[in-house]
Amino acid sequence: MKNEINIGLLGFGVVGSGVAKILHEHRDDLSHKLGVPVKINKVLVKDVNKKRNTDLSADIFTTDLDEIIADPTIDLIVEVIGGTSEAKQAIERSLRSGKGVVTANKDVMAQSGLELLQLADENRCDLFYEASVGGGIPLIRTLEDGLASDRIHAITGIVNGTTNFILTKMKHEKKTYEEALQEATELGFAEADPSADVDGIDAARKMVILASLAFSTDVRMEDVFVRGMKEIRKGDLELADQFGYTIKMAGSAKKDEAGIEVAVEPVFVPNSHPLASVNNEFNAVYVYGDAVGETMFYGPGAGSLPTATSVTGDIVAACRNLLLGVNGKRLHAPQFKCKIKSDSQKYARYFHRISVKDEVGVLTRLSAVYSNHGASLATVIQHADRNNGGVDLIMITHEISRQQHLDIMNELQNTPEVIEVLSFYRVEGETR
Amino acid sequence: MKNEINIGLLGFGVVGSGVAKILHEHRDDLSHKLGVPVKINKVLVKDVNKKRNTDLSADIFTTDLDEIIADPTIDLIVEVIGGTSEAKQAIERSLRSGKGVVTANKDVMAQSGLELLQLADENRCDLFYEASVGGGIPLIRTLEDGLASDRIHAITGIVNGTTNFILTKMKHEKKTYEEALQEATELGFAEADPSADVDGIDAARKMVILASLAFSTDVRMEDVFVRGMKEIRKGDLELADQFGYTIKMAGSAKKDEAGIEVAVEPVFVPNSHPLASVNNEFNAVYVYGDAVGETMFYGPGAGSLPTATSVTGDIVAACRNLLLGVNGKRLHAPQFKCKIKSDSQKYARYFHRISVKDEVGVLTRLSAVYSNHGASLATVIQHADRNNGGVDLIMITHEISRQQHLDIMNELQNTPEVIEVLSFYRVEGETR
Numbered sequence: 001m002k003n004e005i006n007i008g009l010l011g012f013g014v015v016g017s018g019v020a021k022i023l024h025e026h027r028d029d030l031s032h033k034l035g036v037p038v039k040i041n042k043v044l045v046k047d048v049n050k051k052r053n054t055d056l057s058a059d060i061f062t063t064d065l066d067e068i069i070a071d072p073t074i075d076l077i078v079e080v081i082g083g084t085s086e087a088k089q090a091i092e093r094s095l096r097s098g099k100g101v102v103t104a105n106k107d108v109m110a111q112s113g114l115e116l117l118q119l120a121d122e123n124r125c126d127l128f129y130e131a132s133v134g135g136g137i138p139l140i141r142t143l144e145d146g147l148a149s150d151r152i153h154a155i156t157g158i159v160n161g162t163t164n165f166i167l168t169k170m171k172h173e174k175k176t177y178e179e180a181l182q183e184a185t186e187l188g189f190a191e192a193d194p195s196a197d198v199d200g201i202d203a204a205r206k207m208v209i210l211a212s213l214a215f216s217t218d219v220r221m222e223d224v225f226v227r228g229m230k231e232i233r234k235g236d237l238e239l240a241d242q243f244g245y246t247i248k249m250a251g252s253a254k255k256d257e258a259g260i261e262v263a264v265e266p267v268f269v270p271n272s273h274p275l276a277s278v279n280n281e282f283n284a285v286y287v288y289g290d291a292v293g294e295t296m297f298y299g300p301g302a303g304s305l306p307t308a309t310s311v312t313g314d315i316v317a318a319c320r321n322l323l324l325g326v327n328g329k330r331l332h333a334p335q336f337k338c339k340i341k342s343d344s345q346k347y348a349r350y351f352h353r354i355s356v357k358d359e360v361g362v363l364t365r366l367s368a369v370y371s372n373h374g375a376s377l378a379t380v381i382q383h384a385d386r387n388n389g390g391v392d393l394i395m396i397t398h399e400i401s402r403q404q405h406l407d408i409m410n411e412l413q414n415t416p417e418v419i420e421v422l423s424f425y426r427v428e429g430e431t432r
Numbered sequence: 433m434k435n436e437i438n439i440g441l442l443g444f445g446v447v448g449s450g451v452a453k454i455l456h457e458h459r460d461d462l463s464h465k466l467g468v469p470v471k472i473n474k475v476l477v478k479d480v481n482k483k484r485n486t487d488l489s490a491d492i493f494t495t496d497l498d499e500i501i502a503d504p505t506i507d508l509i510v511e512v513i514g515g516t517s518e519a520k521q522a523i524e525r526s527l528r529s530g531k532g533v534v535t536a537n538k539d540v541m542a543q544s545g546l547e548l549l550q551l552a553d554e555n556r557c558d559l560f561y562e563a564s565v566g567g568g569i570p571l572i573r574t575l576e577d578g579l580a581s582d583r584i585h586a587i588t589g590i591v592n593g594t595t596n597f598i599l600t601k602m603k604h605e606k607k608t609y610e611e612a613l614q615e616a617t618e619l620g621f622a623e624a625d626p627s628a629d630v631d632g633i634d635a636a637r638k639m640v641i642l643a644s645l646a647f648s649t650d651v652r653m654e655d656v657f658v659r660g661m662k663e664i665r666k667g668d669l670e671l672a673d674q675f676g677y678t679i680k681m682a683g684s685a686k687k688d689e690a691g692i693e694v695a696v697e698p699v700f701v702p703n704s705h706p707l708a709s710v711n712n713e714f715n716a717v718y719v720y721g722d723a724v725g726e727t728m729f730y731g732p733g734a735g736s737l738p739t740a741t742s743v744t745g746d747i748v749a750a751c752r753n754l755l756l757g758v759n760g761k762r763l764h765a766p767q768f769k770c771k772i773k774s775d776s777q778k779y780a781r782y783f784h785r786i787s788v789k790d791e792v793g794v795l796t797r798l799s800a801v802y803s804n805h806g807a808s809l810a811t812v813i814q815h816a817d818r819n820n821g822g823v824d825l826i827m828i829t830h831e832i833s834r835q836q837h838l839d840i841m842n843e844l845q846n847t848p849e850v851i852e853v854l855s856f857y858r859v860e861g862e863t864r
Contacts, residue, residue, distance in 0.1 A: 022581055022723050032648070032767045033580060130578070136724035138578025145577070146562070146570025148465060149454055149744030216464070274706060274730075291454050292568035292741040295731035298706075299724065309724040312581030324758045335464045 002075070005034070005319045006041040008068040008099070010090055011081035012061075014188070015104050015131070016043070017054065018308030019078060023315070024055050030312075034319050042068045044081075044090075065090055069097050076318050078311060079103040084111065091116055095123045100327050102314040104131035104307060110205035114218050117332035124328035126321055128314035133206040134159060134283050136306030137299035138313065143213050143287070144330075150289035152214040156252045156428060157285030158278050159206040161301035162190045162197035163229050163249040168279040171237050171246065177229075189281050189302055199228035200264040203251045211253035211262050214287070216335035219253075219262055223340045227265035233423040239353065239383070239394070240268055240425075246276035250428050259339040261346045267428035268351050275429055344403035349378065349427040352395040354412060355419040362417045366393060369411050375400045390419040396427070434507070437466070437751045438473040440500040440531070442522055443513035444493075446620070447536050447563070448475070449486060450740030451510060455747070456487050462744075466751050474500045476513075476522075497522055501529050508750050510743060511535040516543065523548055527555045532759050534746040536563035536739060542637035546650050549764035556760035558753055560746035565638045566591060566715050568738030569731035570745060575645050575719070576762075582721035584646040588684045588860060589717030590710050591638040593733035594622045594629035595661050595681040600711040603669050603678065609661075621713050621734055631660035632696040635683045643685035643694050646719070648767035651685075651694055655772045659697035665855040671785065671815070671826070672700055672857075678708040682860050691771040693778045699860035700783050707861055776835035781810065781859040784827040786844060787851040794849045798825060801843050807832045822851040828859070 007023075009016055020040055023030065031037045040056060048061045068074060077094040079101055081087045088108045094101050101120070103109065108116070109132045120127035130140045143152065158164050162184055169180035181198070184190035196202045204224040211219045229249050240247050245268040253262045269276045274296065278284040283301030288294055300306035321327040356362050363382070370377055376398045383392035397405075405424070412418050439455075441448055452472055455462065463469045472488060480493045500506060509526040511533060513519045520540045526533050533552070535541065540548070541564045552559035562572045575584065590596050594616055601612035613630070616622035628634045636656040643651045661681050672679050677700040685694045701708045706728065710716040715733030720726055732738035753759040788794050795814070802809055808830045815824035829837075837856070844850050 018723075026581060026583055026723075029583060029648070029767065030581060033763065035763060136721075137727060138574050141573070141578045142570050145749060146573045146745050147741065148748040149458060149462060150741045151458055151461060216461070274709065277706065277709075289568075289741065291450075291458075291737040291744075293732050293735075293738055295569060295729075297727075297729055299727035303725075305723040306725055309579065309582045309721065312723075313578050316580040317577060324756075324761055326756045326758050329756055331465065331467060335461065 002036060002323060004036050005038045005076060005322060006074045007038065007315065008042045008044070008071065008074040008077045009040050010044040010065070010068070010077060010079045012043050012045050012052065013080065013082070014304045015307045015311060016080040017052070018304035019080065019311050020054055020056055022305070022308050022312045030316065033316060034323065036323065038315065038319060041074055042071060044068055065093070069093050069099070074099060075322055076315065077101045078315065079105060080311065082107070084108055088112055091127070092119060095119050095125050095127065098123055098125060100126040100318045100322065102128045102311055102318055104311055105129070106132040106202065106205045106209060110208040110221060113209060113212065114332065114334065120328055121330070121332050126318045126327045128318055129209070130314045131307050131310035133209050134285060134297070135161065135299065135301040135303060136309045137283060137285065137297050137301070138310065139210065139285055139297055140213065142297060143210070147287065147289055147292060150291045152287060152289050153256065154252070154254045154288040155210050155214055155285060156250060156275070158248055158275060158283050159251045159285065159301065160197055160203040160249055161281035161283060162194060163203070164278065164283070164301070165189045165281045166198070166229070167247060167249065171241070172279070198230065200226040200249065203249060203264040207251040207253055207262050207264055210285070211260065212334070214253065215255050215260060217260070217338040218334050219260065219338055223262055223338065225263040225265065229266055231423065232266050233353070236353065236423050243394070243396070244271050245269060245427070246271055247425065248275060250275070252428060258345045259341040261341045266425060268425045269429045273429040342403070343406060344401045346402040347399050348402070349399055350397045350405045351425045351427060353422040353424070354393045354395065355390045355422050356393050357417050357419060358391045359417070363393070365415065365417050366395070366412070369408055369415060370395065370397070372411070373404050373407050375404050375408060392422065434468060434755060436468050437470045437508060437754060438506045439470065439747065440474045440476070440503065440506040440509045441472050442476040442497070442500070442509060442511045444475050444477050444484065445512065445514070446736045447512040447739045447743060449484070450736035451512065451743050452486055452488055454737070454740050454744045462748065465748060466755065468755065470747065470751060473506055474503060476500055497525070501525050501531070506531060507754055508747065509533045510747065511537060512743065514539070516540055520544055523559070524551060527551050527557050527559065530555055530557060532558040532750045532754065534560045534743055534750055536743055537561070538564040538634065538637045538641060542640040542653060545641060545644065546764065546766065552760055553762070553764050558750045558759045560750055561641070562746045563739050563742035565641050566717060566729070567593065567731065567733040567735060568741045569715060569717065569729050569733070570742065571642065571717055571729055572645065574729060575642070579719065579721055579724060582723045584719060584721050585688065586684070586686045586720040587642050587646055587717060588682060588707070590680055590707060590715050591683045591717065591733065592629055592635040592681055593713035593715060594626060595635070596710065596715070596733070597621050597713045598630070598661070599679060599681065603673070604711070630662065632658040632681065635681060635696040639683040639685055639694050639696055643692065644766070646685065647687050647692060649692070649770040650766050651692065651770055655694055655770065657695040657697065661698055663855065664698050665785070668785065668855050675826070675828070676703050677701060677859070678703055679857065680707060682707070684860060690777045691773040693773045698857060700857045701861045705861040774835070775838060776833045778834040779831050780834070781831055782829045782837045783857045783859060785854040785856070786825045786827065787822045787854050788825050789849050789851060790823045791849070795825070797847065797849050798827070798844070801840055801847060802827065802829065804843070805836050805839050807836050807840060824854065
């Protein structure tokens, strides 16, 4: 039996320094839990001379990955570099050298998760990735273990802290998108280039990871329908509120007999639904299982220490397995082939905001477009605000397929009375 | 390596039949996850001739525990009998015979959890008990694994579905306590004798289990301050609402340098706090960690299939350990001695509803009682309703110690202007 566990930490940024802090400050608790101490032996950085506020000794910092991979005393690699190619290579090399890996890297796990998990299996190593989704919320573990015996049929939630922070500030403090984004950047909730967050790519990666795990299949990025938050038009948030909804950037993954659908997009959530009150950088994910019914997991979706908590939780799990000699013993072959639904198999209610000419008969003409495509309307309202020389019509449909929605959009754009389709949203979180 | 796992199921009531159903309906998924099939080999019941709606063969039902314990083909015992002495004995005998145990029994785990976990360790067996707290919510696992690296300092939440169902019906449908209790009984959310639920004993047991695990210590039932929901007076729910609060039966466990406090009681929760919107039989538990910050876990707190999901989740975990040969390898010695705070070390805001004589100077007289005990008041309102020939005074304090609150209560009861102290509540869920 080992008498200590040695860690090679790759990266010492926001998350990496948080991991070092937790391992240091909670060292007695961790020693008690595992029976042996856990120690960071080497840290990979770009510049060893950079000033760092840390308890770690300066001589364990290195710029040489080979030195870490080749070190036989290192049992476990913690990858918190971020990005894709360099991080993926580092993970592969670690696994091939027989070292287990804990990673917070959603980019790599969304793109190559299954491949890396199988590489881990082949090398009898663990590969844990709790921190790749939901910051401090133990979601992966809940899907893998807590709900292991159930059959999950849907996951819906807010999985990107940056966009949720921006939308919260826009709604509650009436900030513009630009002002809210700037505040997010200043607080460290948005990166210098926020496009992966605001375009929905970051959330899509997380949904790929969650859906693959929950449905025991192999969902790919190209399977996810993604719309960014830039599609939200001025006035939409206020309009949503008037109708009793809040706009949230939501991820959803659903499975039924017809197949799987995965989407990330701004949606209308009824104000009475708890997701509507998940504010700022917080994440919340609903998991629906056949047997368990509805469960929800809520917590900080970003930040140094919350994310580092998930990483160190994985470190504890990996250490336990190493100490028991049962690392690399999970089965990672997906049970099902991934069958993605066509647009005509995806059902939802839709909210359409259409700028139309202010003339007699326009409502009749537009209603006909909906009925032509077999869509019945739950709500039709001519909105007081005028713009572009026209008036706004709000149409909320009953449940229709995405194909019907697209066909209607298409016909509306070719209808002379329509000046512009201003915006549209799927309605999420309603009980069918 | 074993080529199948055989289970001895003790009890075939609401939860037991749910476990059988899930193991049967999800058998392919479970086989895939574990690599071997999981089978119920024997079922302990009181009456083998009772008609049962099940896919299990009639000849595996038995009334003889000895037969199950002595069966060398049985690997794992699932205890869902409930109650205390018979269940505890069955768990002990199973562990002593080298069989791992999965239990849903909060009574036994609250009373003898540490003792049984240590017995499991001695016999190199697993003892899992996820279903003892929070129905379908994987809380135990989250505290043991997901947040393993963090230091938890508080747990607050709704851990009893019965009382939450009753309070929801009383608040939202204006039912009386008796009507709401009857509905809960009819729906199977309350037992024939509901006293353990409504008196707070059931919730106290769950808080003992959660606090012991979260704080790595040994909390006992006698350490928990318990007030039942019968202390809620007519008019209190409406009164709470007028002040922006909802009354919930809440469990709370907190730890700081001074020690630990654990309580179950009806409390005032601000309507803006998400706990106030947790309705019906649902449970929700907030966990606060030094590093992770605020997390919340929500789901069905009762019901056959949700609870059975937690039991079968534990079965999967126990099977994995059996297949890997690492059962009974968790360390169950508490890290800390349990130091319970005195009443003068427990701080909170309090809501007092006092019936006083309708005469000049009574407010001055009563305010003096509070200031005599060093308590400052946040809100003082003379409530319009008259009763018992007096008027109601509402006093909401700033943060005071429980000792101050008790001293004030005591002096109020001996103040001639006071007709009766009608009710009092701790205020929970506010940011300090």
